Amino acid sequence: MQRTAKAGKPSAQQSKQDRRNTAKQLQLAKRRALVEATRADAKTPRVVAIVALSADIELEAIVTSLLAASADEPEASSSTSTLRQTIVRSGARSTTLQVLTPAYDDLHGALDACAAADYILLVLSPTVSVASPDWGDTFLRALLAQGVPDLGHGLRLLCAGAIDAPTRKSLLSFADHFFPSAAGKLYDPLAAGERANLLRSLCESVPRGLGWREERSRVLTEALEWDGDDLLLTGHIRGRPLDVNRLVHLGGIGDFRIKAVRRRAE
Numbered sequence: 001m002q003r004t005a006k007a008g009k010p011s012a013q014q015s016k017q018d019r020r021n022t023a024k025q026l027q028l029a030k031r032r033a034l035v036e037a038t039r040a041d042a043k044t045p046r047v048v049a050i051v052a053l054s055a056d057i058e059l060e061a062i063v064t065s066l067l068a069a070s071a072d073e074p075e076a077s078s079s080t081s082t083l084r085q086t087i088v089r090s091g092a093r094s095t096t097l098q099v100l101t102p103a104y105d106d107l108h109g110a111l112d113a114c115a116a117a118d119y120i121l122l123v124l125s126p127t128v129s130v131a132s133p134d135w136g137d138t139f140l141r142a143l144l145a146q147g148v149p150d151l152g153h154g155l156r157l158l159c160a161g162a163i164d165a166p167t168r169k170s171l172l173s174f175a176d177h178f179f180p181s182a183a184g185k186l187y188d189p190l191a192a193g194e195r196a197n198l199l200r201s202l203c204e205s206v207p208r209g210l211g212w213r214e215e216r217s218r219v220l221t222e223a224l225e226w227d228g229d230d231l232l233l234t235g236h237i238r239g240r241p242l243d244v245n246r247l248v249h250l251g252g253i254g255d256f257r258i259k260a261v262r263r264r265a266e
Helices: 011-040 059-069 105-118 135-146 165-178 192-204
Strands: 048-052 083-090 093-100 119-124 156-161 217-219 222-229 230-234 237-239 248-249 254-257
Touching: 048 105, 048 192, 059 093, 059 192, 093 192, 105 135, 119 165, 156 165, 156 192, 237 248
Parallel strands: 048 093, 048 119, 119 156
Antiparallel strands: 083 093, 217 237, 222 230, 248 254
16 A cells, blocks of 8 residues: 655655755755865956065065066056055956065065955065064064964965075075975076966966954055045955944054945946
């Protein structure tokens, strides 16, 4: 005698199939959420801070060489001479990079640039060593105290020029003292092949933020102008959503009330 399910009540086999479908849908939803969380957003510019650790490093030549692989010429921002913006194409995608180049010996400027950056490029000299009490050594210790992403996610090591094997080993040994996860990778931004690999890693990898930084709202100002008594700041909001009812701190100036937050027309 065959049993039949009552009207409106699913059979045991149907309930099992529904549970399987529900579990599969949850699994697919988790996968989509993971992909979205790790997908690089090409619309939001990636902030790259390039810091020279020795006075003999020509940072301007390195930046020019590094951005030479981009499709468009780097365009300087009108807001500050240390912020440049360029569009880099990697495969079929294009990514906007905002490059910060703090001056050598400017400790606070370099730390502020690294605090705002998604990626930090530390440039080492092949001829001049960094030792205490040099500015480079002081900056590295202050950077570690401030917080820095690990290598592979937000930190890259560069060397200004071609080097031999003993020099490379010495520089990596120095880097390993401050960053044990250096993993033996040292880029030469003046070499076409390594420059392309460096740009590809900046465009396609997913930057990992710092915990203390991602818990707050922050904006890297790309442009500013006065509208009567109001100061208009333009930039991308990062970290937490910006609450219009709270105060905003302008570095080196003070705390101010927010009058309005508007979406910028693309």
